[in-house]
Amino acid sequence: MENKNEDLRFMQLRFIGKILAGFTHEIKNHLAIVKESAGLMGDMIQIGKTAENDSSQYLEIIRSIEEQIEKAIVHFKYLNRFSHRMDTPLSSFNINDCLEELTALLHRFANQKRISLEKDFNKDLPSINSSPAILHFLVFNFLEDKMSKLDKNSRIIVKTDLINGSVAIRIIPEGNVLEAETAKTPCIHEINDYVINMLSGTISTQGEETVITLPIAAT
Amino acid sequence: MKHKDIKILIVDDEVAFANTLAQRLQIRGIKVGIAYDGEQALSKLKKEELDVVVLDLKMPGMDGMEVLQEIKRVYPNIQVIMLTGHGTDKDEEQAKKLGGFDFLNKPVDIDTLEQKIKAAFKEKIERNIAAQ
Numbered sequence: 001m002e003n004k005n006e007d008l009r010f011m012q013l014r015f016i017g018k019i020l021a022g023f024t025h026e027i028k029n030h031l032a033i034v035k036e037s038a039g040l041m042g043d044m045i046q047i048g049k050t051a052e053n054d055s056s057q058y059l060e061i062i063r064s065i066e067e068q069i070e071k072a073i074v075h076f077k078y079l080n081r082f083s084h085r086m087d088t089p090l091s092s093f094n095i096n097d098c099l100e101e102l103t104a105l106l107h108r109f110a111n112q113k114r115i116s117l118e119k120d121f122n123k124d125l126p127s128i129n130s131s132p133a134i135l136h137f138l139v140f141n142f143l144e145d146k147m148s149k150l151d152k153n154s155r156i157i158v159k160t161d162l163i164n165g166s167v168a169i170r171i172i173p174e175g176n177v178l179e180a181e182t183a184k185t186p187c188i189h190e191i192n193d194y195v196i197n198m199l200s201g202t203i204s205t206q207g208e209e210t211v212i213t214l215p216i217a218a219t
Numbered sequence: 220m221k222h223k224d225i226k227i228l229i230v231d232d233e234v235a236f237a238n239t240l241a242q243r244l245q246i247r248g249i250k251v252g253i254a255y256d257g258e259q260a261l262s263k264l265k266k267e268e269l270d271v272v273v274l275d276l277k278m279p280g281m282d283g284m285e286v287l288q289e290i291k292r293v294y295p296n297i298q299v300i301m302l303t304g305h306g307t308d309k310d311e312e313q314a315k316k317l318g319g320f321d322f323l324n325k326p327v328d329i330d331t332l333e334q335k336i337k338a339a340f341k342e343k344i345e346r347n348i349a350a351q
Contacts, residue, residue: 021305025277028304029233032325036239039329043246064235114279152280 004194007187015137018144022108023079030072037065078104085132095160095167095214096121098132102139103158109144114152115175117143120159126216128167130199135214138195141188142171142210151176166201166213173208225340226250226268230260230286231275231302236325240273243329249336257281261289269297271320271339273332276303276310284313291318296346298339302327 041061044054051058078101085091085098103117110117139158146156154175161168196203201214227244231237232255241251252267254260256278263269272290276283287299301314304325311322320339323332 025305028325029236032304032327033233033236033239035326036236036243036329040239040243040246043243047246061239064239068235108277111279112277112282 004190008191008194011141011188011191012137015140018109018140019079019082019105022105023075026075026108027072030068030075033068034065037061037068075104082136085136090129090131092127092129093132094127095125095135095169096123098135099139099158099160099169102136102143106140106143110147110156113147113150114154115147115150116155118155118157120157122159122161125160125162125167128214128216130214134195134199138192138199138212139169139171141192142212145188146171146173146208146210149173149177151178163211163213166215169212169214171210171212177208225270225336226252227271227273227336228252228254228260228263228269229273230254230257230278230283231273232256232278233275240332244333244336247329247333249333257283257286257289260286264290264294264297270343271336272297272299273302273336274299276301276314277305284310284317287314287317287319296343296350298343300332300335300339302332 041058044057049057081097081101082105085093085101099119099121103119107117143156143158150156150173154173157170157172157174159170159172161170192203196212199214201212204211204213227249229237229241229244229251230253231240234255237253237255241253244251252263252269254263257280260272260274261281264272274283274286274290278286281289283301283303287301290297290299295318298320299318301310301319301322302325303310303322306322306324314322320342321335323335
């Protein structure tokens with residue numbers, strides 16, 4: 001049991017590290033564009049292109065800066081929500097919101113493999129009483145595993161639904177599955193089983209698809 | 220050595236970043252081409268003689284290390300400057316092992332980048348002379 005807890009802690013830290021690395025990469029890119037855009041306006045002034053004579057080019061650069069800042073704000077919003085999921089061990093939450101922030105934060109990882117991460121959420125799901133931080137971790141494990149096995153130009157659909165009175169998360173890969181890689185984290189299946197027991201849910205597989213079910217919060 | 224002699228290729232999947240950086244370097248007299256992924260970069264290198272490649276590390280499809288390896292295999296004299304928002308010490312070490320000229324982090328100071336491009340161009344010329 002002690003070993004399993006240690007493995008779980010290590011894997012959770014690894015997960016948080018991955019999320020932070022993806023986030024910082026994203027933000028650095030936006031900042032780099034803002035910096036180059038501001039620099040370009042400085043260059044234009046130096047070579048005599050004034051705002052009066054070249055207003056359309058200046059306006060285009062200003063719009064680009066605004067767009068990058070808006071994009072960065074969206075990422076900050078998702079990271080903030082993701083971080084606050086760890087505030088309490090249990091809470092009542094909407095599973096779609098929880099998955100929305102996770103998929104947004106994993107977008108870059110998927111994009112690097114040219115995998116499209118798509119959502120198909122049932123908007124009428126009731127809240128569940130569970131651990132959103134642990135759920136993030138569990139869903140990440142499956143998404144990471146499927147991303148590592150899929151060829152480029154594939155897609156993964158994250159679907160939510162009600163199945164037999166439970167809330168279900170279906171993770172459906174579509175595309176060419178590459179030959180199974182050696183698992184980077186050999187204990188991951190045991191960790192996932194351990195985690196799903198903590199959440200009183202179930203994990204099942206149907207072909208390449210994984211289905212996680214979780215009990216609905218008692219009213 | 221004149222700036223206008225230098226022909227570079229910026230390879231970055233961030234379209235706005237690549238375009239803006241290209242404009243800034245063009246203002247400084249450098250001839251700049253742009254590719255938005257690794258495959259496009261290799262295809263441009265087949266068609267055009269270039270001196271220096273400014274290459275992003277994390278890109279969809281072929282990543283920067285794969286592109287670097289391929290460039291150094293096919294065009295050993297072309298100098299490659301890695302420019303990344305996601306670089307680790309390990310990445311830097313690997314890029315240098317693969318023959319990368321330098322490794323810079325985003326956001327980059329434009330004067331620093333310009334100096335590195337000039338130094339990389341000089342290195343390419345010296346290698347060409349040595350090979351003759």
